[in-house]
Amino acid sequence: MDVSAMIPELLSALPLTLAITFTAMVAGFCLALVASTLRIRRVPVISNLVDIYVSYARSVPVVLQLFVAFYGLPLLVALFGAADFFSPNVAAMVGLSLYHGGYLSEVMRPAYLAVDRGQHDAADSLGYTFRQKIFRIVGPQAIHIGLPGYGNSIIYLIHNVALVMYIGAADVMATAHLIMERDYNQYQFETYLVLAVIYSVLCLIAWLVIRFFELRSPMQAPEAKATTQIRHALISNA
Amino acid sequence: MLELKDIKLAYGSAQILNGVDLSVERGDVVSIIGPSGTGKTTLLKCINYLAKPASGTISFDQIKMDYQRPDKTAVQAIRLRTAMVFQQFNVFKNMTVLQNVMDPLVVVQRKSKEEAKEIALHEIERVGLTSRCNHYPSQLSGGQLQRTGIARALAVRPDVILFDEPTSSLDPELVGEVLKVIKDVTSSGITSLLVTHEMQFAKSISNRIVFMDRGVVAADGSPAEIFDSPSSPRLAQFLNSEYSFQ
Numbered sequence: 001m002d003v004s005a006m007i008p009e010l011l012s013a014l015p016l017t018l019a020i021t022f023t024a025m026v027a028g029f030c031l032a033l034v035a036s037t038l039r040i041r042r043v044p045v046i047s048n049l050v051d052i053y054v055s056y057a058r059s060v061p062v063v064l065q066l067f068v069a070f071y072g073l074p075l076l077v078a079l080f081g082a083a084d085f086f087s088p089n090v091a092a093m094v095g096l097s098l099y100h101g102g103y104l105s106e107v108m109r110p111a112y113l114a115v116d117r118g119q120h121d122a123a124d125s126l127g128y129t130f131r132q133k134i135f136r137i138v139g140p141q142a143i144h145i146g147l148p149g150y151g152n153s154i155i156y157l158i159h160n161v162a163l164v165m166y167i168g169a170a171d172v173m174a175t176a177h178l179i180m181e182r183d184y185n186q187y188q189f190e191t192y193l194v195l196a197v198i199y200s201v202l203c204l205i206a207w208l209v210i211r212f213f214e215l216r217s218p219m220q221a222p223e224a225k226a227t228t229q230i231r232h233a234l235i236s237n238a
Numbered sequence: 239m240l241e242l243k244d245i246k247l248a249y250g251s252a253q254i255l256n257g258v259d260l261s262v263e264r265g266d267v268v269s270i271i272g273p274s275g276t277g278k279t280t281l282l283k284c285i286n287y288l289a290k291p292a293s294g295t296i297s298f299d300q301i302k303m304d305y306q307r308p309d310k311t312a313v314q315a316i317r318l319r320t321a322m323v324f325q326q327f328n329v330f331k332n333m334t335v336l337q338n339v340m341d342p343l344v345v346v347q348r349k350s351k352e353e354a355k356e357i358a359l360h361e362i363e364r365v366g367l368t369s370r371c372n373h374y375p376s377q378l379s380g381g382q383l384q385r386t387g388i389a390r391a392l393a394v395r396p397d398v399i400l401f402d403e404p405t406s407s408l409d410p411e412l413v414g415e416v417l418k419v420i421k422d423v424t425s426s427g428i429t430s431l432l433v434t435h436e437m438q439f440a441k442s443i444s445n446r447i448v449f450m451d452r453g454v455v456a457a458d459g460s461p462a463e464i465f466d467s468p469s470s471p472r473l474a475q476f477l478n479s480e481y482s483f484q
Contacts, residue, residue, distance in 0.1 A: 116326075116328070116331075118328035119331065121288050122387075124287075125320070125321065125322040126317070126321065126390075127314060127317040127342070132346070137332065140332040144332070219332055
């Protein structure tokens with residue numbers, strides 16, 4: 001088997017990798033939003049439980065979190081008398097959503113808290129409601145502050161999706177191992193190299209998207225413009 | 239029109255306001271002076287409830303509130319009729335100068351964008367920032383930021399405008415341009431409260447000076463009474479130390 005036949009076979013597993021990534025991205029984002037809100041607004045008991053969840057998601061190795069999800073969730077639903085619907089793929093999505101949500105909440109919470117207290121004061125003094133203040137003033141500024149950290153957490157998520165093979169989900173990583181075993185481990189280096197390129201491209205795309213939003217932010221505009229001017233000045237001098 | 243009675247406020251074990259009474263008539267320009275840490279800024283922030291006193295009452299025309307029973311509608315009603323200019327400017331960093339001045343009109347007062355823009359442009363012209371309309375805060379000097387803050391405060395057409403040490407975080411060269419704008423505002427007849435360390439300026443624009451010391455109003459009178467014949471030794475001492483720097 002040569003490399004040209006291996007690449008399409010690896011890519012055929014890419015949709016699953018992407019599906020797990022996107023599910024964890026979306027569900028994790030929602031979880032993180034709820035977790036951050038509860039950790040900032042301190043509701044008794046509930047906020048403490050959320051603290052424990054975030055601490056779990058951030059301190060337990062991701063591969064262990066996947067095992068917990070794969071073996072633990074069926075037990076949990078059995079308690080409620082439901083049938084076990086946790087295929088490796090579903091367990092991977094749930095496990096990584098929980099991991100990403102906890103991790104991301106510690107990006108969102110500091111970003112919110114980093115918005116200058118004076119911005120709240122100004123909005124309050126002018127009679128903005130809480131919702132108006134969040135959507136028009138504090139939110140956009142927190143997004144600007146949090147974007148680089150968000151980009152990092154997305155890249156970590158993409159890396160961690162490679163771990164789902166341990167619970168038996170057939171993503172690109174698992175497929176690579178299947179190919180290698182079938183071929184008596186002849187082309188290990190080539191297969192891993194192709195895998196590395198696939199992950200690099202995924203992360204590059206994620207980085208470009210985040211970078212686009214970073215540069216588009218109005219708070220970024222002057223600095224970006226300044227660097228462009230400096231670059232033009234340097235080029236014209238040279 | 240505005241009356242604060244027996245305002246008490248503590249941050250932890252530090253008693254900041256210790257029973258402050260203050261009343262302001264329509265058209266008054268009142269300057270609040272006094273040493274740092276005596277609660278001048280805190281008192282100003284009690285009016286629009288950015289600072290939350292433990293006890294005391296406020297009456298603002300027909301709006302009345304006891305701080306022991308905070309009332310959301312009363313707080314909002316007072317906030318809609320006052321505007322504050324901050325020591326740290328607090329111009330919205332994600333908006334241009336024009337958007338900063340327009341936004342409260344559109345979002346809070348529900349004016350149409352056209353009407354809000356017209357009012358905003360008028361106030362921006364008044365503070366001399368027409369050429370900076372579409373600049374973001376990170377592109378502006380301290381003086382320009384504070385003038386944006388003043389334009390934003392004026393645009394909502396407040397009954398009372400609260401200046402909280404508007405020039406304290408500006409470098410000396412920029413103080414002048416801001417004081418000029420404040421003088422223009424206060425001489426237009428709008429009721430103003432000004433916390434300041436600019437003694438000469440306070441003397442020239444105010445019709446009343448309030449001297450605060452250790453959380454209470456220690457002296458209250460016309461600029462002539464306060465500056466030319468200080469009634470208490472503490473006030474005299476304070477004025478001497480302020481003048482020695484000027």
